[in-house]
Amino acid sequence: MLRVGVNGYGTIGKRVADAVAAQPDMEVAGVAKTTPNFEAEAAHRRGYPVHAAREDRRDAFDDAGVPVAGDLDDLVVESDIVVDCTPAGIGAENRAVYERHDTPALYQGGEDADVADASFNARANYDEVAASDAEHVRVVSCNTTGLSRVLAPLDEQYGVEKARATLVRRGGDPSQPDRGPINDILPDPVTVPSHHGPDVNTVLPDLAVDTMGVTVPATLMHLHSVNVTLETEAEAAAVAETLTDESRVFLVPGDARVAGPAHLKEYAQDAGRPRGDLWENCVWAESIAVEGRDLYFFQAIHQESDVVPENVDAIRAVCTDTEAAESVVETNRALGVGFGESEETRRVAADGEGATASADD
Ligand SMILES: NC(=O)C1=CN([C@@H]2O[C@H](COP(=O)(O)OP(=O)(O)OC[C@H]3O[C@@H](n4cnc5c(N)ncnc54)[C@H](O)[C@@H]3O)[C@@H](O)[C@H]2O)C=CC1
Ligand SMILES: O=C(OP(=O)(O)O)[C@H](O)COP(=O)(O)O
Structure with a gap:
């Protein structure tokens, strides 16, 4: 022991x-x-x-x-x-x-x-x-953990020419009433890149990644807007399949109608998770879109528990x-990590439905 x-x-x-x-x-x-x-x-x-x-x-x-x-x-x-x-x-x-x-x-x-x-x-x-x-x-920190978990498999499967992510950072944890902002949207840091890209390189040294951060009046989760230029072309459905295979990535199915972190936290609580924790990256399946070699998606990161x-x-x-x-x-x-593979997620991955919107849509 x-x-x-x-x-x-x-x-x-x-x-x-x-x-x-x-x-x-x-x-x-x-x-x-x-x-x-x-x-x-x-x-x-x-x-x-x-x-x-x-x-x-x-x-x-x-x-x-x-x-x-x-x-x-x-x-x-x-x-x-x-x-x-x-x-x-x-x-x-x-x-x-x-x-x-x-x-x-x-x-x-x-x-x-x-x-x-x-x-x-x-x-x-x-x-x-x-x-x-x-x-x-x-x-590495919650945000860096969230980025590394998706960039590592994407790099292995398709090669990453360049990853770019804008991190919408929660202002503080729910138990931190002294944090902010209360009513503002702050470039944080205002300089580019934020520390997260270089931090990814402490665990994935050869990966080209730049990050920008914005802090908002929210406490529940961070939200990442991710754009990855892949080295090879890929279908959105194939990328969904790649991410579905990751045990610490939860592909949020479209029919769950999860609008944002508040729904995700409710989802975790309904599932009986301790403290409503979400140990997995939560990637919206419907957000996965590919235009040529450019991949786009949104993911939410539960800062209190993913690490x-x-x-x-x-x-x-x-x-x-x-x-x-x-x-x-x-x-x-x-711990009970993983929500299991939903039928909807399998279907999205298999036929591309809901995952085929191009970046121009
Ligand atoms: N809260 C978050 O979202 C995340 C935090 N982290 C990192 O984890 C670390 C801890 O962060 P939190 O748990 O959020 O902080 P916290 O403030 O919630 O907890 C820190 C705890 O350490 C205690 N403490 C303060 N000074 C101490 C000392 N000298 N010796 C022993 N205990 C002491 C505090 O009383 C408190 O119980 C930080 O490095 C933070 O950046 C990483 C990922 C996410
Ligand atoms: O400790 C954390 O946030 P905090 O320093 O804003 O309390 C989280 O790990 C998020 O950190 P990051 O935004 O530096 O990845």
């Missing part, structure tokens, strides 16, 4: 802890948190040993009645690997703690790439990371000899 510590128990950390607990080959050694708030109480109720991430906050946990199992050093010592899910920039400060105990660690996409020896996305470079000696590995299965796979890549496909299947099975 791999003992996994989770440092930082917020949006990503709580999901990673639950995902680890669901794996047959892993257990949660404990979680570390700075503040004894409702999330710390929830961690305790779930049976995760709660550690005070900062020694000077320990009394606050005692005062709040949240039992403290130890400090961060204790957690690192008890863990075979730590998944650092602290806010952007804190992970880089924590690397010295993990190194002091010779404990491997994962970091999140808010950190700069140089926080780690390698960046990771299971679909893009699991094998390279597993074959390397990297013990400090960064799982969660990637973290689980990264744990195996760093700590075990498990092969990529085996890990992905195991992670998917334990």
